[in-house]
Amino acid sequence: MTAERAGAPGPDGTVTAEERAVGTGTANPGGAPAAAERTAGPPADAASASLLQVADLSVRIAGLHILQGVSFDVASSGVTVLLGRNGVGKSTTLRAILGLTPRNGTATGSVRLGGEEILGRPTHALVKAGLGFVPEDRCVFAGLTVAENLRLAERTDAPDYDLVFSLFPELSKRAKQRAGSLSGGQQQMLSLGRVLLNSNRLLLIDEPTKGLAPKVVTEVAEALERAAQAVPVLLVEQNLAVVRRLAGDAVVIAAGQVAWTGPGEQLLADPALTKSLLAVNAAGGH
Numbered sequence: 001m002t003a004e005r006a007g008a009p010g011p012d013g014t015v016t017a018e019e020r021a022v023g024t025g026t027a028n029p030g031g032a033p034a035a036a037e038r039t040a041g042p043p044a045d046a047a048s049a050s051l052l053q054v055a056d057l058s059v060r061i062a063g064l065h066i067l068q069g070v071s072f073d074v075a076s077s078g079v080t081v082l083l084g085r086n087g088v089g090k091s092t093t094l095r096a097i098l099g100l101t102p103r104n105g106t107a108t109g110s111v112r113l114g115g116e117e118i119l120g121r122p123t124h125a126l127v128k129a130g131l132g133f134v135p136e137d138r139c140v141f142a143g144l145t146v147a148e149n150l151r152l153a154e155r156t157d158a159p160d161y162d163l164v165f166s167l168f169p170e171l172s173k174r175a176k177q178r179a180g181s182l183s184g185g186q187q188q189m190l191s192l193g194r195v196l197l198n199s200n201r202l203l204l205i206d207e208p209t210k211g212l213a214p215k216v217v218t219e220v221a222e223a224l225e226r227a228a229q230a231v232p233v234l235l236v237e238q239n240l241a242v243v244r245r246l247a248g249d250a251v252v253i254a255a256g257q258v259a260w261t262g263p264g265e266q267l268l269a270d271p272a273l274t275k276s277l278l279a280v281n282a283a284g285g286h
């Protein structure tokens with residue numbers, strides 16, 4: 001698809017001077033990337049180390065210009081975390097990558113997976129190409145058993161049950177239990193297991209710890225850590241304790257654009273920056 005000019009918002013844009021001012025991170029001072037930075041792209045070694053390259057991604061839905069030229073890379077191993085205040089467009093970014101922008105919307109720019117342009121390709125082709133998605137609502141069939149949920153997710157003749165059960169032994173133990181009676185954390189593991197049965201090049205995971213009790217959050221973070229050893233992950237996550245535990249690189253979206261990118265550790269080590277970008281304390285509280 002053709003790259004759409006980003007930067008200055010259109011008449012329906014949502015960028016305010018104050019929001020732009022929070023973009024003081026080392027990787028992207030000033031919030032929106034300068035045109036020269038965008039066209040220059042990442043250094044050659046960074047490009048070769050990245051699996052997914054999102055460049056100048058703009059999404060408009062129902063008259064709203066939600067993403068206004070978002071650019072970032074996802075590393076070929078470990079967890080890249082996508083952060084930002086509520087409603088900035090994190091889920092919209094995942095959905096655009098997956099070809100799930102609603103039909104009354106448009107997604108323009110470029111998304112490359114392993115160097116190949118994928119923006120605009122249909123979702124079924126992207127799933128076949130190795131994008132695995134774990135949505136925010138977990139998506140398990142409450143009335144079916146764990147084993148049935150897993151069987152329904154099989155997409156190949158050789159689903160990798162060994163991997164899934166080695167990562168989440170709980171799923172093997174609870175194979176005959178109805179998914180609706182699992183705890184929130186166990187449901188999240190089932191949701192991850194359903195995706196990991198098939199071979200994936202990249203997992204896109206949307207707020208897996210949302211609404212979970214602190215103890216369960218820790219369990220899910222451990223599960224994600226194990227999953228990320230098998231497959232690289234692009235993770236939307238608001239819980240900074242989870243980010244601290246998992247993040248390699250962090251990408252912060254504000255006002256429709258990438259306001260900061262860099263090592264997650266570096267972001268969390270700077271409480272003032274964390275607070276200005278995310279309106280939360282690095283200790284984890286709001």
Ligand SMILES: Nc1ncnc2c1ncn2[C@@H]1O[C@H](COP(=O)(O)OP(=O)(O)OP(=O)(O)O)[C@@H](O)[C@H]1O
Nearest residue numbers: 061062066084085086087088089090091092093102
């Ligand atoms: N289909 C849609 N129709 C209209 N507006 C939408 C649609 N999808 C998203 N939006 C709007 O786009 C903005 C970004 O939404 P999105 O869900 O991507 O944010 P988010 O950063 O993931 O938020 P949160 O952290 O609260 O989950 C919001 O203002 C949302 O209301």
